[in-house]
Amino acid sequence: MPATGYSCQTPEFLDGVRDRLRFDAAGRLEAHRDYGVDAAGESEVFVQNAELGTHGFFTPALGMAAYRDSWIARAMAGREIYPIERRIAFQEFTAPEVSQ
Numbered sequence: 001m002p003a004t005g006y007s008c009q010t011p012e013f014l015d016g017v018r019d020r021l022r023f024d025a026a027g028r029l030e031a032h033r034d035y036g037v038d039a040a041g042e043s044e045v046f047v048q049n050a051e052l053g054t055h056g057f058f059t060p061a062l063g064m065a066a067y068r069d070s071w072i073a074r075a076m077a078g079r080e081i082y083p084i085e086r087r088i089a090f091q092e093f094t095a096p097e098v099s100q
Contacts, residue, residue, distance in 0.1 A: 020045060034075035035068055043075040 010029065014021065022039045024030040029037045029050050038045040048068050070082040 017045070034071045036075060046072045046075070048072075 010018075010023075010027070020039055021037050022030045022041075029047055031037050031047055031050070032041070032043075034043060035046045035048065036043040037047050037050075048065065049062075066082075067085065070080075070084045073081040074084065
């Protein structure tokens with residue numbers, strides 16, 4: 001929990017589909033690169049501004065909405081609808097895999 005006392009809470013309206021969602025060990029929604037959070041990994045359920053634990057501190061930044069929308073549209077359509085910038089800062093919270 002940040003020093004402000006704020007903590008992310010999963011909204012109660014998601015209780016009916018909770019079994020379809022993927023959560024991390026801390027109970028936060030665990031989003032893939034395309035902002036999908038469905039447990040089956042089928043890119044059926046997406047989030048915006050709820051991926052703080054996986055996508056970093058800029059998650060609530062509304063200025064990133066168009067970028068996020070482009071990834072979601074791509075996942076839903078199976079092809080790139082809107083150009084997605086490839087050279088922006090994206091944080092990964094795991095070490096890269098090293099080939100042996």
